[in-house]
Structures are given as structure tokens and as C-alpha cells.
Amino acid sequence: MKFGFDIDDTLINLREHAFHIYNKKLGKNIELDAFHALQKVEIHEPFGLSDEQGKEMWNSSLEEIYYTSCPPFPNAVETLQELAKQGHEIYYITARPKEHGERTKDWLKEQGFPVQDERFFYGMQDHEKIQIIKKLKLDYYFDDKPEVLNTLLNESLKIFVKDQSYNRHLTIPRILHWTDIKEIIHIDKQKVR
């Protein structure tokens, strides 16, 4: 089977990592409750920043956000390793900007994710992910962003949403914990029989 994954906030806890960085850089101590209540992907509002200031903050912090110690979600690394070991193909499709693609790939490898160079795609816009996903003929795709998942609703692959505060309105099957995947594959196998 072919499994495709978004990276940020699907496999790794990037926004929360960035939230801590914002607190540090701005000399604030905004509680994580505010983070968990966010109804949008952007994290700047609890810090009292305008959209424009938030954008600037994000872009000027990008190096630190992307390449320091952002933790993978629990069992994300182990689950993907297990899938690869079972012979499944693992693809990564991230909208991170082109200039960060290769470094991101190396960073993912360092964290222990199973990455094959030719199965790593980056630098597209959210709405362009569908083109790659269709071309690859993925069986499964996992993402956190409503804007991405909504483009895939009519495709034949199985899509899943990684649970986040800003995507709870989606009725797509939901991944709360990465160990849930085992159950999904198990059920699918039984259906085939």
C-alpha cells in the first residue's frame, strides 16, 4: 500500500513548538490552553499580534521553528517505521517552501522517520497537493489542514485528518493517536477477505 503524509502538525507538533518559541521571543507566558482553543492554523492571536505581525513573526522565526527540537507526535516515528518494515511505501508531501525542502528531508531522517529521497515532495501550495497525491496513486493520505483535505473529498483514496483544534468540524475519519493506523489497516484487510 502507498501511504502519504503531510508533515507539519500531522506527524510533528510544529505549531505548539512554535508557540513556545513565540513565548520565549516575546517574553510572554501565554498558557497552552490558548493554543488548544485556537480555531485557526495561525498561532499569533493569543500574543496580541495582528495578522501582518503574525506573518512576520512566523517568517522571522522559521529557522528556529523548523530545525530545532520540534517533537514528533507520540508513536509517529515508530508507526511509520513499522509500515515501512511491512513493505508499505511511505511518501511525504509538505507545502514547506522550496528552499527548506532538502534540509527538512534531512531533519526528518535525523528524527528517525523512514525517508526515501524519491518519495519526498515539497514546495507546492496547499491546493496543489492534490496533483501529486493523484499522480502517486496513494491508497491513504493524512493531513491536518481542512484546505488540503477538502480538495481530496472526491478522490478514490482514503483520507484521514490528524486531530487538531481547528479541524474538528470535518467529518473525515480522524487520527487521534498514531497507533490508530494499525487498526485501520487491520479492518481494511478484513474487508478485502
Ligand SMILES: [Mg+2]
Ligand atoms: Mg500540516
